[in-house]
Amino acid sequence: MNTAQRAQLALLLEVASTPKPGNVDRAHDYPELRFEHFLAGAVGVSPGLTAAMEGDRVGRAFEAAVAGMAEQDGGNTQFGALLLVAPLVSTTSTARALTPETASTVVESTSVADACDFYRAFDHVEVAVDDPPDGMAALDVRRGSAAVSTLQDQQITLYDIMDASADRDGVAREWITGFDRSFDAADRIAARAGPIPDRAADVFLELLAEEPDTFIQTQHDKQTAVWASERALDALSGDPTPSVLADEFVEKEINPGTTADIIAAGLYIGLERGTIHV
Amino acid sequence: MNTAQRAQLALLLEVASTPKPGNVDRAHDYPELRFEHFLAGAVGVSPGLTAAMEGDRVGRAFEAAVAGMAEQDGGNTQFGALLLVAPLVSTTSTARALTPETASTVVESTSVADACDFYRAFDHVEVAVDDPPDGMAALDVRRGSAAVSTLQDQQITLYDIMDASADRDGVAREWITGFDRSFDAADRIAARAGPIPDRAADVFLELLAEEPDTFIQTQHDKQTAVWASERALDALSGDPTPSVLADEFVEKEINPGTTADIIAAGLYIGLERGTIHV
Numbered sequence: 069m070n071t072a073q074r075a076q077l078a079l080l081l082e083v084a085s086t087p088k089p090g091n092v093d094r095a096h097d098y099p100e101l102r103f104e105h106f107l108a109g110a111v112g113v114s115p116g117l118t119a120a121m122e123g124d125r126v127g128r129a130f131e132a133a134v135a136g137m138a139e140q141d142g143g144n145t146q147f148g149a150l151l152l153v154a155p156l157v158s159t160t161s162t163a164r165a166l167t168p169e170t171a172s173t174v175v176e177s178t179s180v181a182d183a184c185d186f187y188r189a190f191d192h193v194e195v196a197v198d199d200p201p202d203g204m205a206a207l208d209v210r211r212g213s214a215a216v217s218t219l220q221d222q223q224i225t226l227y228d229i230m231d232a233s234a235d236r237d238g239v240a241r242e243w244i245t246g247f248d249r250s251f252d253a254a255d256r257i258a259a260r261a262g263p264i265p266d267r268a269a270d271v272f273l274e275l276l277a278e279e280p281d282t283f284i285q286t287q288h289d290k291q292t293a294v295w296a297s298e299r300a301l302d303a304l305s306g307d308p309t310p311s312v313l314a315d316e317f318v319e320k321e322i323n324p325g326t327t328a329d330i331i332a333a334g335l336y337i338g339l340e341r342g343t344i345h346v
Numbered sequence: 347m348n349t350a351q352r353a354q355l356a357l358l359l360e361v362a363s364t365p366k367p368g369n370v371d372r373a374h375d376y377p378e379l380r381f382e383h384f385l386a387g388a389v390g391v392s393p394g395l396t397a398a399m400e401g402d403r404v405g406r407a408f409e410a411a412v413a414g415m416a417e418q419d420g421g422n423t424q425f426g427a428l429l430l431v432a433p434l435v436s437t438t439s440t441a442r443a444l445t446p447e448t449a450s451t452v453v454e455s456t457s458v459a460d461a462c463d464f465y466r467a468f469d470h471v472e473v474a475v476d477d478p479p480d481g482m483a484a485l486d487v488r489r490g491s492a493a494v495s496t497l498q499d500q501q502i503t504l505y506d507i508m509d510a511s512a513d514r515d516g517v518a519r520e521w522i523t524g525f526d527r528s529f530d531a532a533d534r535i536a537a538r539a540g541p542i543p544d545r546a547a548d549v550f551l552e553l554l555a556e557e558p559d560t561f562i563q564t565q566h567d568k569q570t571a572v573w574a575s576e577r578a579l580d581a582l583s584g585d586p587t588p589s590v591l592a593d594e595f596v597e598k599e600i601n602p603g604t605t606a607d608i609i610a611a612g613l614y615i616g617l618e619r620g621t622i623h624v
Contacts, residue, residue: 069417073389080358080385094372094381097541103372104542107358108624111351114392139347140624263375264382346386346418 071160071340072117075153078336079110079146081346082328085268087310089276089303090284090296090317091328094265098318105142112136113150120157126174127182127226130154134189144193148239148283148325152250152333155243156340166340168246175243178226184216186226198236198286238282238326242333249275253334258343268331273310276300276327283325296322349438349618350395353431356614357388357424359624360606363546365588367554367581368562368574368595369606372543376596383420390414391428398435404452405460405504408432412467422471426517426561426603430528430611433521434618444618446524453521456504462494464504476514476564516560516604520611527553531612536621546609551588554578554605561603574600 069077083106086093097103116133120126133150155175156166163170191212200208206218207229218224233240242250253271260267277300280293296317303313317323338344347355361384364371375381394411398404411428433453434444441448469490478486484496485507496502511518520528531549538545555578558571574595581591595601616622 069386069390069414073392077386077389080389081382084381084385102541103362104359104624107362108347108355111355111358112347114351136347142624263380346382346420 070121071157072114072121074339075117075120075157075336076110076114077346078153078332078339079113079149080107081264081268081335082149082332083107083110085265085272085331087314088269088272088324088328088331089300089310089314090323091325093269096314096318101142101145105140106145108140109137109142109145112139113146116150117154117157120154121161123158123161125182125185126155126158126178127185129158131185131189131192135192138193144195146332147189147193147195148329149332151239152242152247152329153336156247156250156333156336160340166337168248168251172246175230176227180219180223180225182226183219183224183229184213186229187211187215187219188213196283196286236282236285238279239329241282242330247333247337249279249330250333251337253330254337254341254343257331257334258338264335264344264346268335269310271334272324272327272331273300273304275330276324277304279327281324281327283327284322287321287323292322296324300324348399349435350392350399352617353395353398353435353614354388354392355624356431356610356617357391357427358385359542359546359613360427360610361385361388363543363550363609365592366547366550366602366606366609367578367588367592368601369603371547374592374596379420379423383418384423386418387415387420387423390417391424394428395432395435398432399439401436401439403460403463404433404436404456405463407436409463409467409470413470416471422473424610425467425471425473426607427610429517430520430525430607431614434525434528434611434614438618444615446526446529450524453508454505458497458501458503460504461497461502461507462491464507465489465493465497466491474561474564514560514563516557517607519560520608525611525615527557527608528611529615531608532615532619532621535609535612536616542613542622542624546613547588549612550602550605550609551578551582553608554602555582557605559602559605561605562600565599565601570600574602578602 084094086095113133113136116129116136119132120129137146159166159171159174190209230240230243234244256271257267277297280297284293284296303310362372364373391411391414394407394414397410398407415424437444437449437452468487508518508521512522534549535545558575562571562574581588
C-alpha cells in the first residue's frame with residue numbers, strides 16, 4: 069500500500085468510525101448525504117492524492133482530489149479532510165519523515181498558483197463557508213476561479229489564505245500550527261487498543277470536548293459550537309451516551325465537520341508513520 | 347472515475363450493504379474479521395484492478411489484486427469477489443461493451459499462465475476451500491505456487507479450473523455461465539429505488555433464497571446451505587426480519603460469502619454500464 073492509498077484508507081476509516089455525533093458515519097446517514105457518497109468520494113480522490121504523492125504542487129493535487137471526490141451526488145464529502153491530507157501526502161514526496169516541521173515547510177512554501185488551484189476547487193462542489201470579512205468580497209472563496217485574477221494581482225499564496233482564516237477555521241489553523249491537533253489525534257488513536265474505528269470515534273469526542281468545532285460555528289454560531297463541545301464533554305462521562313448525543317446532534321442539525329476532518333488527518337498520519345495498522 | 351475505481355467502489359458498496367445476513371457489513375463484524383479489514387482490502391486492490399483495466403492478463407491482474415487485498419490483518423476479505431470482478435474489468439480493456447458474451451470471451455481465452463497466477467494467489471491469503479476430488483491432490487489450490495509445474499505439465503488453463511469447479515463453487519460457475527447471476531443482480535439492483543446499499547441488501551436476500559450458497563456448503567455441508575436459503579426465503583416474507591436472520595446466521599457461523607461475491611460483481615456491472623449511480 070502506497071502513501072496515496074494510506075490517505076484513501078484514512079478517509080474510509082474516518083467515515084467508518086462511529087458514533088461521531090452529528091457526522092455521517094458507519095451508523096448514521098443524512099437523507100441526502102449518505103455513507104455511500106463518502107465511499108464514492110474516497111474512491112474518487114485517488115488521482116489527486118497520487119499526484120500529491122508524486123510531488124505535484126499542493127494546490128493542484130488538492131484541486132484534482134476535490135474534483136474526483138465530487139463525482140457523486142451527495143455533494144461535499146471530504147473537502148476539509150483533503151485540505152489537511154493533501155499537504156501531508158505532499159510532505160512525504162520531499163521529506164524523509166512526516167513531522168510537524170516537515171509539514172510546516174511544505175505549507176509555508178505554497179505559492180500564488182496553489183492559491184488559484186484552491187479557489188478553483190470551489191468550482192467543483194458547494195462548501196459551507198462564512199462570509200468574507202469587510203472589504204474582502206473579491207476574495208470570497210465562493211467566487212471560485214473567478215477570484216484567480218485578484219489572487220494574482222495581490223500575490224496571495226495559499227498559506228496566506230490559511231493564515232488569514234486561522235482564527236475562524238480549524239482546518240486552516242492546522243496549516244499554521246504544524247498540524248498540531250492532527251498529530252495529536254494520531255498519537256491518541258495509536259495509543260488505544262481495539263478496532264481502529266472505535267478508537268477514532270473515542271478520540272473524536274475528546275477533541276470536540278476540548279475545542280469548539282468551527283464548522284458548527286459557520287453553520288450556526290459560536291454559542292452553538294461551545295454548547296456542542298459541552299455536550300461532548302458530558303458524553304465523555306457517559307451521560308448522555310455518545311449514541312444518544314448523535315441523535316441529539318442530528319435532530320438539531322449540528323455537524324462537527326472540522327473535528328472529523330482532523331480525525332481523518334490523524335488516521336492518515338498514524339497509517340503513514342506505521343503507528344496505526346489495520 | 348475510471349473502470350478500476352468503479353470496481354473498487356463496488357467492493358466498498360458491497361460491504362456497506364446491510365443486512366446481508368452472515369456477512370461482515372456496515373452493521374456487522376466478526377471478532378477477527380471486521381469492516382475495517384474490508385475497507386483496507388478494497389484500498390489494496392487498486393494496482394491489480396488497474397492492471398486488469400490496462401489489459402494485463404486476467405490471472406496476473408487477479409493475483410496482484412489479491413496480494414494488495416491481503417495487506418491487512420483480517421485475512422481473506424474479497425478473494426471471491428475479485429475472481430468475478432477482475433475478468434469483468436479485463437473485459438472492458440478489449441470489448442466495446444461489458445456483456446455476458448464479451449465477458450465469456452475473456453474467461454474462455456485464459457491460459458495456463460493465468461492458471462499459474464491463480465494458484466500463486468493462494469500464497470497470499472488463506473481461503474476456505476473444499477478438498478480436491480480423488481486423484482486431484484496435485485491440483486489442490488492450497489498448494490499455491492507449488493502446483494504450478496503440474497498445471498504446466500498438464501496444460502491446464504484457468505478456464506479449465508473454473509469449469510472443473512463449477513458444480514461445487516458458485517463463483518466458478520459464473521465463469522461458465524456468462525456471469526449469469528452477476529448480470530441478473532446488476533439488473534435487479536438497478537431496477538430498485540433508494541440508497542444503493544439498501545437495494546443491494548434486498549437483492550442479496552433474493553439471490554440467497556433462490557440458490558444455496560456454495561461457500562456455506564464448503565464451510566458446513568449441503569444441508570446447511572439449503573436450510574440457509576429456506577431461512578432467506580422466510581426473511582423475504584418478513585419472518586424473521588433480515589436483521590434477526592443476520593443474528594441467527596452469525597450465531598451459527600453461517601456465512602453466505604458466494605452470494606456476497608455475486609452482489610459485488612453485480613454492483614460493478616451496474617456502475618460500469620451506468621445503470622447504477624452513487
